[in-house]
Amino acid sequence: MKNLIVFITLILIAAGISFAVPFLPSVGGKASKADRENYKKRAYNYDGKVFHNDPEVSVMEKVEDNDSARMSGNGTRPDFELPVRKPQIDNNPDESNFSITWLGHSSLFMQMHGKNILVDPVFSERISPVTWIGPKKFSNPSITIEELPEIDILILTHDHYDHMDYRALKKLAPKVNKYVVPLGVECHLRKWKFDMEKISNMAWWEEIESDGIMIAATPAQHFSGRWITGRNETLWNGYVLKDVHRQIFLSGDSGYGEHFKKIHEKYGDFDLAVMECGQYNVRWPSIHSFPEQSVQEAIDVGAKLAMPVHWGAIVLSTNGWDDSVLRFVKAAEEKKLDYITPYLCETVDILNPQNYREQWWK
Numbered sequence: 001m002k003n004l005i006v007f008i009t010l011i012l013i014a015a016g017i018s019f020a021v022p023f024l025p026s027v028g029g030k031a032s033k034a035d036r037e038n039y040k041k042r043a044y045n046y047d048g049k050v051f052h053n054d055p056e057v058s059v060m061e062k063v064e065d066n067d068s069a070r071m072s073g074n075g076t077r078p079d080f081e082l083p084v085r086k087p088q089i090d091n092n093p094d095e096s097n098f099s100i101t102w103l104g105h106s107s108l109f110m111q112m113h114g115k116n117i118l119v120d121p122v123f124s125e126r127i128s129p130v131t132w133i134g135p136k137k138f139s140n141p142s143i144t145i146e147e148l149p150e151i152d153i154l155i156l157t158h159d160h161y162d163h164m165d166y167r168a169l170k171k172l173a174p175k176v177n178k179y180v181v182p183l184g185v186e187c188h189l190r191k192w193k194f195d196m197e198k199i200s201n202m203a204w205w206e207e208i209e210s211d212g213i214m215i216a217a218t219p220a221q222h223f224s225g226r227w228i229t230g231r232n233e234t235l236w237n238g239y240v241l242k243d244v245h246r247q248i249f250l251s252g253d254s255g256y257g258e259h260f261k262k263i264h265e266k267y268g269d270f271d272l273a274v275m276e277c278g279q280y281n282v283r284w285p286s287i288h289s290f291p292e293q294s295v296q297e298a299i300d301v302g303a304k305l306a307m308p309v310h311w312g313a314i315v316l317s318t319n320g321w322d323d324s325v326l327r328f329v330k331a332a333e334e335k336k337l338d339y340i341t342p343y344l345c346e347t348v349d350i351l352n353p354q355n356y357r358e359q360w361w362k
Contacts, residue, residue, distance in 0.1 A: 074320025
């Protein structure tokens with residue numbers, strides 16, 4: 001009888017959480033009828049309700065057993081404290097200079113064309129709609145939100161919690177002058193009372209100009225949603241950033257596909273490609289790239305230099321915490337792709353890539 005009571009209690013708690021979570025502020029908002037009509041006009045991969053990959057792919061694949069789905073025998077968390085550097089932020093960046101600082105996972109701080117650019121900032125301890133439960137990061141940025149300078153452009157690739165951190169975005173809001181987001185993601189920001197005049201939402205292949213920087217949204221092969229319901233009601237993007245001096249590619253989360261070659265056909269070679277590399281699994285091979293695929297994708301877009309991200313702070317799959325970078329480096333060297341693997345929060349000058357290849361994770 002006691003076990004039955006415990007079981008029923010757990011079921012009720014789980015049901016209560018499932019009912020309550022969609023109403024949490026961090027889950028975000030929904031598109032209006034006018035929004036959906038607008039998306040339909042602008043996005044060829046929107047059917048009036050949800051967005052689609054092109055071509056369509058399966059998010060999940062059937063796997064015979066758990067052992068075959070295990071990606072590595074290595075641990076999903078390091079057994080030592082990771083070395084984290086302190087970013088070197090130029091308070092008066094020159095228009096001709098470029099630097100990039102990897103803050104862990106997919107979070108990036110860039111200085112380009114004299115502007116401060118922040119990508120997918122995640123500063124919360126847990127990847128979750130709440131603070132008290134959910135996957136806990138094993139590394140955090142060495143710089144706080146308060147220490148960051150004014151942000152000229154904040155870019156979001158999609159709305160998953162490991163890329164779109166509600167609590168961080170709310171704290172950052174007073175510092176941010178402009179947001180660039182995929183179609184539908186602006187609905188979350190609208191619910192959170194952000195200044196909508198600062199927000200540009202983008203469909204694939206759309207381009208905007210912001211103070212000397214051209215920003216283009218590019219296709220990715222992924223999915224979206226911040227809860228069980230609402231799957232694919234917002235878009236997922238990669239991005240091109242270009243000024244008179246250089247061109248940068250941000251892959252966003254994506255499985256391997258022909259869209260990388262199409263991006264190269266349209267935009268030509270890239271001085272740097274920041275490639276998603278981590279959280280891969282044989283259960284979802286079409287919506288996350290294996291490290292060897294990430295290398296090939298960088299080659300497909302014509303990258304002169306590549307940097308793997310989407311690792312180093314959390315593991316949301318069964319790959320070892322360092323497997324992605326180990327495999328990426330091996331494949332890059334085999335295919336003669338120039339790469340960098342900076343320390344967490346180390347500020348990189350891409351004009352001297354040879355200074356950023358230390359295998360610090362070992």
